[in-house]
Amino acid sequence: GQQVMQIPQYQHVQEGEDFTTYCNSSTTLSNIQWYKQRPGGHPVFLIQLVKSGEVKKQKRLTFQFGEAKKNSSLHITATQTTDVGTYFCAGRIDGGTSYGKLTFGQGTILTVHP
Amino acid sequence: GAVVSQHPSWVICKSGTSVKIECRSLDFQATTMFWYRQFPKQSLMLMATSNEGSKATYEQGVEKDKFLINHASLTLSTLTVTSAHPEDSSFYICSARDLLKTSTDTQYFGPGTRLTVL
Numbered sequence: 001g002q003q004v005m006q007i008p009q010y011q012h013v014q015e016g017e018d019f020t021t022y023c024n025s026s027t028t029l030s031n032i033q034w035y036k037q038r039p040g041g042h043p044v045f046l047i048q049l050v051k052s053g054e055v056k057k058q059k060r061l062t063f064q065f066g067e068a069k070k071n072s073s074l075h076i077t078a079t080q081t082t083d084v085g086t087y088f089c090a091g092r093i094d095g096g097t098s099y100g101k102l103t104f105g106q107g108t109i110l111t112v113h114p
Numbered sequence: 115g116a117v118v119s120q121h122p123s124w125v126i127c128k129s130g131t132s133v134k135i136e137c138r139s140l141d142f143q144a145t146t147m148f149w150y151r152q153f154p155k156q157s158l159m160l161m162a163t164s165n166e167g168s169k170a171t172y173e174q175g176v177e178k179d180k181f182l183i184n185h186a187s188l189t190l191s192t193l194t195v196t197s198a199h200p201e202d203s204s205f206y207i208c209s210a211r212d213l214l215k216t217s218t219d220t221q222y223f224g225p226g227t228r229l230t231v232l
Contacts (some may be wrong), residue, residue, distance in 0.1 A: 031219060035150060042207055042223045043158070088157065092219050101148070106157045 004029075004091050006105030014113050021077040021108035022071065030092040032072045034067055038085040044089035046074075079112045086110070115139055118210050120224035127198055128232055135196045135227045137208030143188035148221060149181075152205045166192040172211075188213065194207035198231045 005024045013019050023032065031050045035043035047056055049065035049072060056063045062075045072091075074081055085108045090102040127133050133154035137147055140230040150158040162183050163171040173204045182194040191210075195202055205228050209221035 033220065035223075042226050043209075045220050047220065048218055048220055064151075086155075101160065101163060102221065104158045104160075109155065 004089060004103045004105045006089055006108055009107055010104060010111075011015075011107050012111045012113065013079050015081060016078050019079050019083070021074050021087050021089075022089070023074075023105050025070045025091050026102075027092075027093055028069050030069075032069075032089055032091045034063060035070075035076050035088045035090060036064045036085050037088065037107070043083075043088060059063055076110075077109070081112050081114055084110060084112050116212060118208065118222045119226040120208055120227050122227060123225060124230075126230045126232065127201050131135040132194055132196045133198055133229060134192055135206055135208075135222050135229075137191045137193070137210070139189045139210045139212075139222070141224075142210075143193075143213040145157040145188060145213050147185060147191040147208055147210045148205045149183065149191075149193050150209065152207060152226075155187065157173075161193075165168075195229065198229070200231045202229045203229055211225055 003026050007022050011019055027054045031048055034046040034050045036046055047063050052069050053067045054065040060077045064073045072089055086107045088107045089105040092102055119140055120135045125133055132184045147164040149161045151161050152158050159172050161176045164183045164185040166185045166188055172178045180196055184194055185191040205226050207226040209223045
């Protein structure tokens with residue numbers, strides 16, 4: 001079936017180090033979104049990418065959407081302890097229905113050691 | 115803006131009973147709401163899509179008679195877990211799409227409901 005794979009599953013970094021999580025789809029995506037879920041919390045929307053090759057930045061976070069619209073990445077520069085949480089990518093498969101069903105990646109659990 | 119509430123936040127029930135979980139969009143209208151299930155340290159598994167005024171669309175493998183969904187208004191969807199068993203224990207999260215933001219697939223998530231079936 002249609003899948004969105006995300007790696008790595010876990011990432012442990014020292015505060016100040018960079019962090020990257022990657023998302024790959026078996027099929028072309030209409031768009032991709034990134035969410036952050038803090039421990040014990042619920043997913044919070046970070047950003048949506050729509051265009052092929054699109055790059056967006058939010059302070060220390062950089063989001064990229066691949067040229068083929070099948071992969072994406074989230075890069076955090078100089079991590080802080082507040083970055084701790086699980087980062088999910090979620091994609092809408094091209095040709096999906098109009099109600100916006102998303103397929104979520106498995107998530108990357110980020111821990112930051114002070 | 116874009117706040118989604120869920121009630122209750124946690125519930126403990128006996129095996130065989132039914133539990134109703136409410137999902138409300140507080141400051142926007144949502145024709146579509148989604149119900150997910152999440153196990154510890156795992157991803158969100160979509161259970162069903164709730165459509166206002168029509169029947170819900172269930173994902174493969176999800177029993178529609180066990181997980182009853184009702185989307186009675188543009189701001190409320192309910193999930194009823196019928197005849198709950200210990201294996202139904204999980205974190206249930208709803209999300210909603212803003213009716214007015216048709217150009218985006220952004221989903222706004224509720225805080226989740228922790229269900230424990232004894």
